[in-house]
Amino acid sequence: MPQLPAPDYPADVRARLEADAKEVIARYPDSRSALLPLLHLVQSEEGHVTRTGMQFCADVLGLTTAEVTAVATFYTMYRRKPSGDYQVGVCTNTLCAVMGGDAIFEDLKQHLGVGNNETTEDGKVTLEHIECNAACDFAPVVMVNWEFFDNQTPGSARQLVDDLRAGREVQPTRGARLCTFKETARILAGFPDEREGAVDESGGAGPASLIGLRLAKGETVPARVVHPRGEAPQGDSAPEHLSSHDAPQQTSASDPDHPAGPTAEEGE
Ligand code: FES
Incomplete structure (x- = not known):
């Protein structure tokens, strides 16, 4: 049985989305390139991508609903059923x-x-x-x-x-x-993100990630000293902790309940 056409948005919602869509489409030389942000836009309206949303995208971009559906179902950032905030x-x-x-x-x-x-x-x-x-x-x-x-x-x-x-x-x-989630979807559609801290010029990278950048800039970074298991570095020789993962971890050497190496039975 052929599928019934998707219900349309109420007139005021459609008019508002059409104005937003026009702004998004104007950013691209080829209108169909706007499909990904437009799917975020309709997702910002209902919290997931509905058949109505996909029909809207098809209408404003001159695509078939099959073309829009193929994209919407491919990417996991588009939700296909009602979901949480x-x-x-x-x-x-x-x-x-x-x-x-x-x-x-x-x-x-x-x-x-x-x-x-x-x-x-x-x-x-x-x-x-x-x-x-x-x-x-x-x-x-x-x-x-x-x-x-x-x-x-x-x-x-x-x-x-x-x-x-x-x-x-x-x-x-x-x-x-x-x-x-709806507010996030609108930002992903390309509308201004005016939250404080939204543009973090450091990129938010941690010290371990930034070592690569420092090396690329010709800076040297302190060599890491690998100590034998169980020998914690002392005093000034202790290496800088680059991230939480470089901090001393529980290992078999420090956990007597879970010793490393062959068990006593295996060793016999
Ligand atoms: S963020 Fe890379 S494995 Fe989780």
């Missing part, structure tokens, strides 16, 4: 996973009572696991509406989602203040 993404790529990302994700699933890409009953939080966001020196990383919450633990991530659901203010580790 806060998209909580836990990085479970390799580095974050081994630094605790997998544990955080499992813990939040239990704590919130939702699975991947599911939303809490109060409509506040949508949980998802995300791929690497190039913030590996702050692993494990959690992102809320694409703002960074660095060096998380299951406990801190639980507190974060509790605060979001209770309407308490939370502050990302870096960058601008947090805003709702």
Whole structure:
């Protein structure tokens, strides 16, 4: 059975979106190049990309709905069903996973009572696991509406989602203040981001990331001294901690309950 046409936006909403779309399209030499920001624009209206939104994009860009749907369903930043005000993404790529990302994700699933890409009953939080966001020196990383919450633990991530659901203010580790998913979508559509701290000229990179930049500029960086296991560096010879990951970690050498190497039985 052929699908019914998507319902249109109310006249006032459509007029407002058409004015916004005109502004976005004017930035490109070829109007179809505006499809990605326009999908963010319609997402900012309803919180996800609806059939109405896709029909709108097709209309203003002279594309078919099939062409628009192909793009909207390809990129994971476009949500296809009603979701929460806060998209909580836990990085479970390799580095974050081994630094605790997998544990955080499992813990939040239990704590919130939702699975991947599911939303809490109060409509506040949508949980998802995300791929690497190039913030590996702050692993494990959690992102809320694409703002960074660095060096998380299951406990801190639980507190974060509790605060979001209770309407308490939370502050990302870096960058601008947090805003709702709809507000974020409008910024991603290319409209001005006037939040304080939104433009961070340092790029928000951590010390470990900036070593590459310093080397590229011809600066030298202190050599790292690798000490044998269990021998903590003393006094002035202690190396600078470049990030939390360079700080002494619990290892098998410092954890007598989990010794390294062959067990006594294996060694016999
Ligand atoms: S692996 Fe998580 S930010 Fe890179």
